[in-house]
Amino acid sequence: MYNASHLFGFFSVFNSDAIKDMTLYKGGIPAQYGGRASSVLDVYMKDGNKKDYSVSGGIGLISSRLTVEGPVIKDKSSFIVSARRTYADLIVKSLGIEDFKDLKLYFWDLNAKLNYTINQSNRIFVSGYFGRDFFGMSDMAGFNWGNATGTLRWNHSFKSKLFSNTSLIFSKYDYAFDINRSVVKFSLGSGIIDYNIKQDFTFYLNPNNTMHFGLNGIYHIFSPGELVSDSESFNNLLMPKRYGLETGVYFSNDQKISEVFSLNYGLRYSNFTQLGEGMVYTYDQENKRTDSTYYGKNKKIIRYHGLEPRISATYMLNESSSVKASYNRMFQYMHLLSNSTSSTPTDLWMPVSTFIKPLIADQVALGYFQNFDDNNYEFSVEGYFKKMQNYVDYENGADILLNNDIESQMVFGTGTSYGAELFFKKKTGKFTGWVSYTLGTTKLQFDEINKGLAFPVSSTWVFQTGNAVTFPSGKYTIGEQVVSYFTERNGYRMPNYHRLDLGATWMVKQTEKYESSWTFSVYNAYNHKNAYSISFKESETNPGYTEAVKLSLFGIVPSVSWNFKF
């Protein structure tokens, strides 16, 4: 999934109605996961009800959703289809900002899965995800973008100790951008296609050792962009595609050394070959092309490879407390180039090449975990340190769109990040909840889903320190326009972000066959005007002065939806 959010990061692509379980690995990432240098979120989709048909869903002010599941052949095969559609643009339109009057902003997505149990030791799964976002400002410009993935998986068990999963995965991300600007209509498109084959084995050697091993290969096709116009005044611009073959083999073992001490250790060997066809250029100091080499179809252009050791250890101090430590090294053979501070769909994935080396991340993490009061309360504190090599940035004014010579404008560096996370959770009783404090640069959060109680009430409070941003330290005038003067990149911080969300579900009717409930929720309950952006410009009301203007989106948003299940 190359773009894991909808509506510029406002919604997750993961539909909670279709998800059975998910595991987040922040540190101590097992060797079966590769290809990325950050945390791993492993998501398991629901299999679908094997016994009965059921329909559930909700109709709300902002979005509606519907899930249908049931058996295809009773006890042998089942399916689930879950779909969502939002109409958030109706809300944004009501914000009353002149520029947003003709805004179009919505997404739909669909999750589907079919499984078939051939016999005791063979099962087949087919699953897919399709989603698309739409964004437009009047008829001047329009964006649409989305992911499509399809997976065919065969699960086989050899006797009772060795299990195999063979997966064929197709994944596609693309965006198209239509613009009516200065005379002509343009349409710009870009995307990535992956063909992935994966073989994973799990071997339960004995109660103290569980081994994972396997291999995978991915053929990537990167389409950096094509620009097509309807005018004879412009030549169409097609950026050559880039091709790559990424492979990996791994082995890991979960070993229980004693009652109180366990280890997970493993090794991954990964490999990326940039393949033709393609042209490779060399550049001089002024970024001018000096030479070029042509590589034919499927000819090797350059190859990178490396060993990725992974180890994590858990030591139980006593029945209710433990410490965990981990180290891992990860290689990432593609870089995400982004020229903006928010998550926009035009972020460009760039594979390694003769100029761009793989991103290498080394991370150590140490944590302390404590449960209190018969496991009613959970507390943890974790610290991490991460060092990254070959981190990519680009020169000021570099154009990442449709630039065939983008590599000449890149700069490479190392990065470090470190931080600590405190987490406290009350797990049982009438009042449950959790508090998390993260000091660092990233944050991930899930709202838990309430179920079963007659009138569950939930609330989430989010607080984040503002991100580092660049603000002006002076100004000057050029051709009667006021221009900001900048002295330091990322020298300021955005204001802190906080908001409270409240939710309550009212179960109107609940029988074995039928359920009907109403969910009332309030987003940003105390209407805190969080800064989405701060811009600096000449005052419209007070000419001759400059001012800082804060734009806040989404004040208090009450919402109601009717949920059903039968």
Place this chain on the structure above:
Amino acid sequence: MNYKILIIVLLFLPLWGCEEVIEMDLNSASSKLVIEANLAEGKTAMAKLSLTSNYFDPIAPVFVENAIITIADKNGANEQLTYKGNGIYEGTLLKGAENNMYTLEVEYKGEKFIANSFLHKKIPIDSLRTEAAFTPPGGGFNNGNGGGAVARKIVLAMFQDNITETNFYKLNYYRNDTLITSAGSINVFDDALSNGLLMTAGARQIAFKPGDASKLELMVIDKSVHLYFSTLSNILSSGNPMNSSTPYNPESNFSNGALGYFMAYSFDSKEIEIK
């Protein structure tokens, strides 16, 4: 409780978001020299010097009066510009000529700031044509020209691009002989997508009323000036939250950290009366 009433109440609760002016504490940087210098084909040089000020000070340029500015061409012909007041310095002898390289040197407080700019061959405008302006409801993109009752027009220039070289252009608009300098009026482009073609260029956001005299000036500029104006235009549009690239200072062609530009250019203009 009758929940239906509750839903009706919730449905009609106002949903809002807003823009508000806020107080910000910004650092004050030491003043920097800002240079705007032009040399047009067939004309003498003009330069305007000012200094940066603190961000929340009133907008009143701080002019620089005591600089020494010299312009020279590649053959060694040179002249010192004379101060005319309001930060403006002008030349009297040396006129811009096609296919010549010019150097502008500014000496201020013991420091030297130098920029080079090449004066390229003129590209003539073949013709101008008009199109109906795009009018969104409410008139958001109409450059403050009033309501949508009058059918307004945009003006486009057509010209033959030179196939043998990469050309960089700047297009200036005049309304009734006054240069339009409002937000979004910086219009620079190149022929990367149109090399050797009959090009049509124009600004969709600049609209004219019937009776207006519209003049377009097509300037051929060099690569470094194009980079300066395209980065400047990028910074000026960064108030738009959808265009949130990390802000930076435009890429000046002056040495030694001066802000601004030196532009040598050739130009051709055509005028049309809007009907």
